[in-house]
Amino acid sequence: MKKLFTSLLALSLLLVGCGGNSEDDGYEVALVTDAGTVTDKSFNQSAWEAVKAYGETSGKTYKYYQPQDTDKAGLKATIAEAIDNGAKVVVTPGFNFTEALMESQEEFPDVKFIAIDQSDLAPTSNTVSYMFAEAESGYLAGYAAVKEGYTNLGFMGGMAVDAVVNFGIGYIQGANDAAKELNTTVNVKYTYTGTFSESPEINTQAKAWYNAGTDVIFSCGGGICNSIFSAAEELNKATIGVDSDQHDLSDTVLTSALKGVTAAVREGLEAYGSDSFQGGKVITLDKAGDTAFPGRFANLTEADYTAVKGQIEAGSINLLTNKDLDSSNSAKDPSKLTWSNVTVSFE
Amino acid sequence: MDLVYFLFSQTLLFTIPLLIVALGGMFSERSGVVNIALEGIMIIGAFGGIYFINMSQTHGWMNGLPLFLVALVISAVIGGLFSLLHAYAAINLKSDQTISGTALNMLAPALGLFIAKVTLDGLPNVMFRNTFRIVEVPFLSQIPIIGDLFFKNTYLSTFIGLFILVVSWFFIYKTRTGLRIRACGENPHAADAAGINVPKIRYLGVVLSGVLAGMGGLIYIIPISTEYNCTVAGYGFLALAVLIFGNWKPWRIAGAALFFGVMKTLAYTYGSIPILSSLGLPSVIFKLIPFVATLIILTFTSKDSAAPKAAGIPYDKSTR
Incomplete structure (x- = not known):
């Protein structure tokens, strides 16, 4: 027995040695x-x-x-x-x-x-x-959802960190502008779940929203999408994903508000390789903010979508961000801003 | 009325897993072994069941209710086996039961993630599709009110949970083995003197808790997610609270689980309930209610607490 152990030990050492760093x-x-x-x-x-x-x-x-x-x-x-x-x-x-x-x-x-x-x-x-520029992809998501014909929207953010708040405010602004164009009004339910992982609480809240008439929920915070997607699947409603294109995670995902992490890292590394590294700078990648189109839209036309995307790229829309919230607004409640065609109920 | 049905089905989503796991904890504690490893056992039990569902759904082995039942059995078996670690440490090695329970809680998620990563293309999360919801039970759903409450938009686990409740009550109070379990938790020396094999009975108690906690883990995760990351968000510990709240008695545990379920549901749906949302209270209030209520009720009921006297003390023949 002892011999067996010794030989196994020797063998494992040998294997570890082989796997070592040869650079x-x-x-x-x-x-x-x-x-x-x-x-x-x-x-x-x-x-x-x-x-x-x-x-x-x-x-x-x-x-x-x-x-x-x-x-x-x-x-x-x-x-x-x-x-x-x-x-x-x-x-x-x-x-x-x-x-x-x-x-x-x-x-x-x-x-x-x-x-x-x-x-x-x-x-x-x-x-x-x-x-x-999270507000940009959030804006596109909200605009697209309303243009698609939804008038009861929901937003569930993970925590009230800047990135999530920007997505949320952009989402409401996009919905507001689309509602203005269509001459209608839109309701948005808005909450921060306080976590980035799935839980029965989030599932219950999402189902309660859907039951009370919400058509689509923007799931903005990592793992909470599991509970929101599962609620939407059960009740046959729609969702919007975040960060990466999540359409293959659930059939309910209408589109996803993207964040160009890959593009940013690529740009940074290429600058490093070509000795044009812009040290000390803060670079906001705006054109990397986008939504996944065509997604699962049925009514939204490509012309509408590209038109509004062009406006954003040209900078002709003044996008609101978390900085537009009052500094006393520690809950990051966007219903405190004034919206012409959207009623925000903050939970 | 639809709102009532919806709230009821959501309440069951919280109540049934809490009930099953707390009943499991009851068997262990009434046999004299404190089991704070419920959380870890839930995690590993759910992992076993979900892993099988994932395999089965990728390879098309089976689906629907048979798959659910087989997965449930797998969760139960794995939960039972995993709890043997706790039983061995607590009964044979006479270790501190809190420490061995904590060890299991730490081991479970790590083990699950490791197995998933090694076997599933390097992904730590196990994907599954929830195809187990019963939209309507034929005939029974036609019964007014009860049909809508219990036989529409439901899960088989609801009935399994209620069945386990009745069987647990019968087993612990009406059978000889049940009496022995209770005796070992109250006064193991007297039980030993009466010819009862204390370690054997305690093993039974711990393994029963493992079986039920494993099942509870699977029942917890299926309706609420589309993938499993080896976490049950503290519901094992919540089940311990339910067990204490329920005074270690099956029907009171059921009442406690229902209370937690109702409060949790209200905390997350109040915005959609016209009467509650018109109150204009901040959401924190609703989320606080279950915990504040637990504190208050425990303060008033602590006098007649029926905690098993020998729970947590390793059995040693030589001490009297």
């Missing part, structure tokens, strides 16, 4: 993931796809690091580990990184950082920060 200079391009994995159909996966694609085309070595703890200390340690492993550019997707990156960017001035979606970050000269 001498480590991995140049590193992705540190936020909570979740690189197969989360969301932030991490989008970022990883861009890193992989860049690595393959440029021939540079690349690797992802999944932190054991996603608190500030855990993220900082993982960033340091990636740099220790030879990383010269580190991609950090998600607002969760803000505090860790504030310190890491100063500790490692020779390393370039690409920050994704971190509104509170003040980038130093070795960091470029990418933000998204």
